[in-house]
Amino acid sequence: MDSVKLVEMGPRDGLQNEPALVPAAIKIELVERLADCGFAYIEAASFVSPRRIPQMADSSGVLTGIRRREGVVYSALTPNLQGLQAALAAGADEVAVFTAASERFCQRNINCSVAESLERFAPVLQLAHERGVRVRGYVSTVLGCPYEGNIAPAAVARVAGALYRLGCHEISLGDTIGTGTPRAAVAMLSAVRQEVPLVRLAAHFHDTYGQALANLYALLEQGLRIIDSSVAGLGGCPYAHGATGNVASEDVVYLLHGLGLETGVDLDRLVATGRWVSLQLGRENGSKTGRAWNG
Numbered sequence: 001m002d003s004v005k006l007v008e009m010g011p012r013d014g015l016q017n018e019p020a021l022v023p024a025a026i027k028i029e030l031v032e033r034l035a036d037c038g039f040a041y042i043e044a045a046s047f048v049s050p051r052r053i054p055q056m057a058d059s060s061g062v063l064t065g066i067r068r069r070e071g072v073v074y075s076a077l078t079p080n081l082q083g084l085q086a087a088l089a090a091g092a093d094e095v096a097v098f099t100a101a102s103e104r105f106c107q108r109n110i111n112c113s114v115a116e117s118l119e120r121f122a123p124v125l126q127l128a129h130e131r132g133v134r135v136r137g138y139v140s141t142v143l144g145c146p147y148e149g150n151i152a153p154a155a156v157a158r159v160a161g162a163l164y165r166l167g168c169h170e171i172s173l174g175d176t177i178g179t180g181t182p183r184a185a186v187a188m189l190s191a192v193r194q195e196v197p198l199v200r201l202a203a204h205f206h207d208t209y210g211q212a213l214a215n216l217y218a219l220l221e222q223g224l225r226i227i228d229s230s231v232a233g234l235g236g237c238p239y240a241h242g243a244t245g246n247v248a249s250e251d252v253v254y255l256l257h258g259l260g261l262e263t264g265v266d267l268d269r270l271v272a273t274g275r276w277v278s279l280q281l282g283r284e285n286g287s288k289t290g291r292a293w294n295g
């Protein structure tokens with residue numbers, strides 16, 4: 001059966017913007033529960049400036065605290081060498097660098113131009129590869145920027161291609177503010193796949209305008225098979241005002257199983273995890289499947 005690789009974002013993208021500090025014990029339990037659901041790739045931490053993203057300041061404690069499940073890849077964001085060294089010390093299995101298709105978002109998010117970000121990443125990739133650690137690359141604002149509006153597919157392709165040539169094994173395409181619609185998503189993918197093989201591309205869609213599932217379906221039809229999602233639709237981006245969370249993992253798994261695509265994820269357990277974490281955070285469950293599912 002055809003399958004899809006899911007990368008679970010809840011513990012990182014999902015929690016990084018949560019207003020009240022979430023205790024490390026809850027973060028650890030969330031990661032462990034997601035592994036028990038069957039996710040083989042979990043972005044568990046982020047080694048960025050604690051002044052910029054206080055919620056992720058305990059990333060070392062989280063990564064070192066989890067009961068590891070064999071076969072699961074626990075990854076972390078690492079914007080620079082300082083972040084990489086901390087992530088390696090904490091035992092990250094894989095790391096990720098992140099930049100954007102738009103200059104103004106890049107400046108706000110990581111305080112440098114897109115070109116400078118790529119220069120910064122070169123030594124990160126070099127050291128990671130020396131240590132045998134794979135590096136993922138994110139491109140934000142692929143279907144719209146909060147400061148620059150529409151983004152040309154060619155601009156996304158340029159940055160995605162540059163990350164791939166730097167040595168990123170997978171490029172995740174972020175609709176950071178969730179403004180994309182299916183035809184725009186297909187046009188963007190068509191441009192990017194000229195630069196990066198389709199099997200190396202992931203869709204990372206936020207659901208702000210309720211378009212994420214439609215966009216994912218359009219890209220599945222094009223043959224894309226890697227999807228990022230967040231349990232209970234947790235999340236938002238601190239540098240993208242009004243952006244809601246990633247598309248909910250429960251909704252994505254429900255869609256994929258309905259299409260006969262394998263995910264390795266147990267939907268009953270995932271729904272229970274989404275309900276549990278929503279309760280812990282005192283927020284409404286952002287997954288429609290999570291709210292409706294009766295087993």
Ligand SMILES: CC(C)(COP(=O)([O-])OP(=O)([O-])OC[C@H]1O[C@@H](n2cnc3c(N)ncnc32)[C@H](O)[C@@H]1OP(=O)([O-])[O-])[C@@H](O)C(=O)NCCC(=O)NCCSC(=O)C[C@@](C)(O)CC(=O)[O-]
Nearest residue numbers: 047048049052079082083098109110111138140141174176
């Ligand atoms: C990128 C930097 C670090 C550049 O940092 P900078 O702002 O250029 O400043 P710096 O390098 O001069 O460092 C400033 C301070 O940060 C510290 N610092 C520097 N690096 C680190 C580090 N790795 N770990 C811990 N601390 C660090 C450094 O030690 C110094 O501390 P101070 O001397 O002021 O006390 C900073 O701008 C930053 O942390 N920005 C936050 C970026 C972020 O986390 N954004 C959210 C994640 S991206 C995202 O969500 C989008 C994505 C990936 O999901 C895809 C999508 O949806 O589009």
